[in-house]
Amino acid sequence: MIENEKSRVVSLNEIKTVGVITSQSILKWTNIQEEVEKILKLENVKFFSFLDVDKKYKSPLNHFSDKSFNWQGNIQQTELLEFLEEPFDMLIGYFNVKNIFIESAVLHSKATFKVGISGVNQQLYDIEIAEIPSNIDSFLIELKKYLILLNKIKN
Secondary structure, X not given: OOHHHHOXXXXXXXXXOEEEEEXXXXXXXXXXXXXXXXXXXXXXXXXXXXXOOOOOOOOOOEEEOHHHEXXXXXXXXXXXXHHHHOOOOEEEEEOOOOOHHHHHHHHHOOOOOEEEEOOOOHHHOOEEEOOOOOOHHHHHXXXXXXXXXXXXXXX
């Protein structure tokens, strides 16, 4: 675990900025940005997706691959570094398959509150929700319940 993750303090602030890290395979069948904005009533959600299926495919969203990391595991891609340096109020790790590159990105994010799908790596998140990625509505409705209880969003 990296040093800043050990000493990270979970913010009590209301959520205004959101980042999402997901995989290309999930983006092919769901519009996460639209769903997050609709269900959580948040705007300007930013995304980064991991090219896990067809590395020649370039989505209109920001993307990264195993080539974004050097042999020591350090992130080399400027756009990904900028995304991870942004202190989002919440980062959603929307993937359910272990992937060292996506997990590393979540770990290095400067987001003050991290949420994800359970069963991947519980050390990455402040809240995990048991759901399969195809049920994005269900995942976000459950997340919204927790965020309301924690006074992180308004009902």
